[in-house]
Amino acid sequence: MKHYNDEFFNKMIDGEVDDSTRREFLHHISECKNCELEYLLLQKAHNSFQKIQIEEAPPTLNMMVLKRISRVVKPSEGGKKFFIGMLIGLTTMLLILFGYAFEVGKTLDPKDQKPLIDFSKIDLSFLQEFLNSFKSFSAVFTPEFGGTLILLAVSIGTYFFVERVKTK
Amino acid sequence: MAKLDDLEIIESVRRGNVSDYSLLIDRYKHKAFSMIFRMLKNRMDAEEVLQDCFVKAYNNLKSFKGDSLFSTWFYRIVYNTTLSRIGMKKRQIEEMMLSIGEELDFEDPDADTSGRKKEEKELLNRVIEKLPPNYAAVINLFYLEEMSCEEISVILNTGVPNVKVLLHRSRNALKKLIKENNLEDELR
Numbered sequence: 050m051k052h053y054n055d056e057f058f059n060k061m062i063d064g065e066v067d068d069s070t071r072r073e074f075l076h077h078i079s080e081c082k083n084c085e086l087e088y089l090l091l092q093k094a095h096n097s098f099q100k101i102q103i104e105e106a107p108p109t110l111n112m113m114v115l116k117r118i119s120r121v122v123k124p125s126e127g128g129k130k131f132f133i134g135m136l137i138g139l140t141t142m143l144l145i146l147f148g149y150a151f152e153v154g155k156t157l158d159p160k161d162q163k164p165l166i167d168f169s170k171i172d173l174s175f176l177q178e179f180l181n182s183f184k185s186f187s188a189v190f191t192p193e194f195g196g197t198l199i200l201l202a203v204s205i206g207t208y209f210f211v212e213r214v215k216t217k
Numbered sequence: 218m219a220k221l222d223d224l225e226i227i228e229s230v231r232r233g234n235v236s237d238y239s240l241l242i243d244r245y246k247h248k249a250f251s252m253i254f255r256m257l258k259n260r261m262d263a264e265e266v267l268q269d270c271f272v273k274a275y276n277n278l279k280s281f282k283g284d285s286l287f288s289t290w291f292y293r294i295v296y297n298t299t300l301s302r303i304g305m306k307k308r309q310i311e312e313m314m315l316s317i318g319e320e321l322d323f324e325d326p327d328a329d330t331s332g333r334k335k336e337e338k339e340l341l342n343r344v345i346e347k348l349p350p351n352y353a354a355v356i357n358l359f360y361l362e363e364m365s366c367e368e369i370s371v372i373l374n375t376g377v378p379n380v381k382v383l384l385h386r387s388r389n390a391l392k393k394l395i396k397e398n399n400l401e402d403e404l405r
Contacts, residue, residue: 055385055389055392056385059381059384059385059388059389062388063381087392090392090395090396091388091389091392093392093395094388094389094391094392094395095388097340097341097391097395098341098356098359098360098387098388098391099360100338100341101251101341101345101356101357101360101361102251103247103248103251103361104247104250104251104254104255104263105247105250106246106247106249106250106264106267107250107264107267110242110246110264110267110268110271111239111242111243111246113268114238114242114268114271114272114275115235115236115238115239117268117272118235118238118272118275119235
């Protein structure tokens with residue numbers, strides 16, 4: 050009588066045995082108590098492994114990982130973005146202020162000793178004029194605008210230079 | 218809200234939503250921890266390695282092309298990082314590790330073998346505690362993650378026959394222990 054071994058039992062459990070071999074084996078274990086016991090033992094081991102428990106990860110894991118990620122990656126990138134954003138915002142404000150001062154200046158009489166800014170004379174149409182100046186490409190490159198762009202470029206350059214010196 | 222799949226979460230993280238990475242952590246942390254803990258046999262080391270794995274995966278998300286499942290890619294990081302840690306602590310682990318060619322021996326010198334039946338769970342824990350790292354990894358991936366031998370072979374960077382050998386030897390070891398503890402009566 051041919052007996053079976055663990056290698057075969059493992060294949061049975063993994064479903065790697067063809068139908069005819071399987072039938073032959075099932076017929077065999079109906080008569081051979083030793084092979085049946087060995088097969089059932091291995092089946093029990095397999096079933097036990099299926100009940101293997103999940104070990105709980107520490108509850109602080111997410112926080113710790115996100116903290117490490119932001120410490121390594123975020124600050125420099127975030128800082129750069131914040132700085133560039135601030136520079137763009139400041140430049141825009143400067144442009145508006147220059148434009149405003151220019152418009153108000155045109156309406157002031159130098160001999161007049163009134164205050165520099167007469168709020169009763171504020172005319173918001175300068176905003177419209179300011180926007181109109183962008184309609185023509187050549188009108189954009191006024192000396193004031195060019196100066197502001199240079200200021201912006203120098204500021205960004207200084208920032209990167211300082212960062213580079215700091216990292217070295 | 219529909220449950221996002223791994224790729225959708227990765228895309229979101231790549232777009233700058235770093236906090237979405239928490240969704241991936243939640244999805245894999247317990248099973249990855251189980252695998253690392255069973256490979257290292259030390260909870261504190263396992264916690265550190267688990268953190269390292271998630272940070273490494275985040276830093277390398279750009280290199281994840283989506284050719285394979287994220288789980289396969291991530292578990293490769295987990296397996297290799299854990300092996301590196303074991304390498305660092307080799308002297309301690311060496312005594313515990315058994316070479317693949319050797320027969321696994323799970324005999325407990327303190328065990329009372331006078332016919333007292335052990336709980337199945339206890340036996341399972343005894344086997345798992347003594348499994349060498351690569352065996353523990355296979356058992357976790359096969360039974361907890363329900364991965365195929367092919368997927369596991371990719372993670373372990375080995376052949377499918379080798380994965381099957383590790384799996385079968387682990388089963389045989391538990392079978393031996395069940396037999397030694399006279400639990401076979403419950404089978405009939």
